[in-house]
Amino acid sequence: MNDEILNVKNLSKIYPGGVHAVKGISFKVHKGESVAIIGSSGSGKSTVLRCINRLIEPTSGDVILKGKKINIPSADINEIRSRIGMVFQSFELFAHLRVIQNISLGLIHVRGMKNDEAEKLALEVLQKVDMLDRKDAYPGNLSGGQKQRVAIARALAMKPEILLFDEPTSALDPELIGSVLENIRALADEGMTMIIVTHEIGFARDVADRVIYMDQGIVAEEGSSSIIDNPQTERMQKFLSTWD
């Protein structure tokens, strides 16, 4: 299909020390799709995301972005990171920089934008996540939910072709989760292509076009979000029953 953004092919990761975290998994993501990856702790979800944007190298298999293999030494890491955005559980903001600088820094250094151009774009994306009024704050003075919305804005500013979320709400106090999920839902509704690793099963059911259930390093079940209400495999049934 020509609207294919990402093709993960037979991906495996064995960590130094021998943990076989991902065992030959394959899936595709098409333009505008939101794909949720769910599964127990240790099933390999973060490992898959980290291999996709090359925070770590897969042991075997391929990551293909718009038809081009990116897990090769000659691939430009900066280019990959700006085409594949990532939002982490732990925000990863620079504590010594104001919100606006956290966003404009990458635009200036990776995208080569002029300061005022970068700042203009930073204000635009902050507006999108309702954080414009905190543009001059330092991350230390923001709530977890606000930090995560800044991290989302930072990823958006790079205009990625696909956005990866690794449990974006699991470090947040319960009352702060909703606003972050709303931002992500709005992006999905606007047609942003994304993969969301999440423990928020209800969110996955409501927002994802497709759900991938991982267990012990493999894709154990995959389908439309209806598989959450109607899982076919015993292991996914068992996994979901712990969420009731």
Ligand SMILES: Nc1ncnc2c1ncn2[C@@H]1O[C@H](COP(=O)(O)OP(=O)(O)OP(=O)(O)O)[C@@H](O)[C@H]1O
């Ligand atoms: N850097 C590492 N070195 C060695 N083993 C690792 C490393 N990172 C992860 N692992 C192991 O690989 C397996 C998969 O880990 P991964 O973090 O991908 O799981 P996960 O599905 O994201 O779990 P969680 O839901 O807890 O975040 C686990 O057994 C984990 O202990």
Ligand SMILES: [Mg+2]
């Ligand atoms: Mg993880």
